[in-house]
Amino acid sequence: MSVEPRLVEVRKNVLKQNDVIARALRDRFREAGVFAVSLVSSPGSGKTAFLEKTLTLLYPHCRVAALVGDLATENDAARLARSRAPVKQIQTGTVCHLEAAMVQNALDDWDLNELDFLFIENVGNLVCPSSYDLGEDLRFVLLSVTEGEDKPLKYPTIFNSADVAVITKSDLAAAVEFDEEAARRNILAVRPGMEIFKLSAKTGEGMTEYLEYLERRRVHARTALV
Numbered sequence: 001m002s003v004e005p006r007l008v009e010v011r012k013n014v015l016k017q018n019d020v021i022a023r024a025l026r027d028r029f030r031e032a033g034v035f036a037v038s039l040v041s042s043p044g045s046g047k048t049a050f051l052e053k054t055l056t057l058l059y060p061h062c063r064v065a066a067l068v069g070d071l072a073t074e075n076d077a078a079r080l081a082r083s084r085a086p087v088k089q090i091q092t093g094t095v096c097h098l099e100a101a102m103v104q105n106a107l108d109d110w111d112l113n114e115l116d117f118l119f120i121e122n123v124g125n126l127v128c129p130s131s132y133d134l135g136e137d138l139r140f141v142l143l144s145v146t147e148g149e150d151k152p153l154k155y156p157t158i159f160n161s162a163d164v165a166v167i168t169k170s171d172l173a174a175a176v177e178f179d180e181e182a183a184r185r186n187i188l189a190v191r192p193g194m195e196i197f198k199l200s201a202k203t204g205e206g207m208t209e210y211l212e213y214l215e216r217r218r219v220h221a222r223t224a225l226v
């Protein structure tokens with residue numbers, strides 16, 4: 001008997017269990033009327049900066065909160081908390097992605113009825129997070145101008161499992177000779193028709209357009225239920 005089929009079986013069961021919890025989370029989000037958005041990308045592509053800007057701009061107008069996953073440290077939670085929104089860090093130890101059970105545990109003492117948006121920043125990784133549904137309504141994949149236009153082609157699964165792409169750090173585009181046309185072409189080659197935003201958390205360029213889109217998606221998702 002070879003070892004490989006058993007490993008495959010264990011992995012299948014873990015994913016199946018994750019899907020069951022993710023489904024329960026999705027139902028909970030719907031019932032509470034909270035719109036859940038997750039962010040995935042490689043380490044350092046700007047998830048926390050983008051999320052801090054998002055929370056800061058949304059906080060005065062609606063009820064927002066965030067969970068953030070990292071293997072270690074509370075650094076990102078501390079940065080996000082500057083927005084004044086409720087924030088919780090999830091430390092995954094050696095695990096390279098968030099799982100639905102981790103999100104469920106982190107939400108234990110939060111009343112979701114009091115939220116309009118829940119944001120979930122995943123661990124920086126272009127591979128592991130793609131297999132794990134977190135019950136979110138919308139998944140954003142970030143691609144910074146500094147990491148190379150070919151990333152969607154090299155890591156198609158993460159782009160395929162996301163709903164929307166965000167090109168970040170647009171203020172640095174010229175300095176790194178970012179080829180926007182190639183990046184868009186590569187994203188669309190992997191995920192035809194994907195919505196793409198380009199923005200900078202530093203200058204705020206492109207943020208308004210993206211926030212208007214987010215609000216449209218929230219209203220559409222929540223009124224579609226009524």
Ligand SMILES: Nc1nc2c(ncn2[C@@H]2O[C@H](COP(=O)(O)OP(=O)(O)OP(=O)(O)O)[C@@H](O)[C@H]2O)c(=O)[nH]1
Nearest residue numbers: 042043044045046047048049124169170200201202
């Ligand atoms: N110039 C510029 N720098 C940015 C922008 N967004 C993020 N950065 C910088 O990029 C670095 C990484 O940003 P983070 O927000 O920590 O990236 P991250 O994806 O959350 O990183 P991990 O959580 O470690 O995966 C930091 O030094 C940020 O200041 C941007 O829009 N423009």
Ligand SMILES: [Mg+2]
Nearest residue numbers: 047048076121
């Ligand atoms: Mg971060």
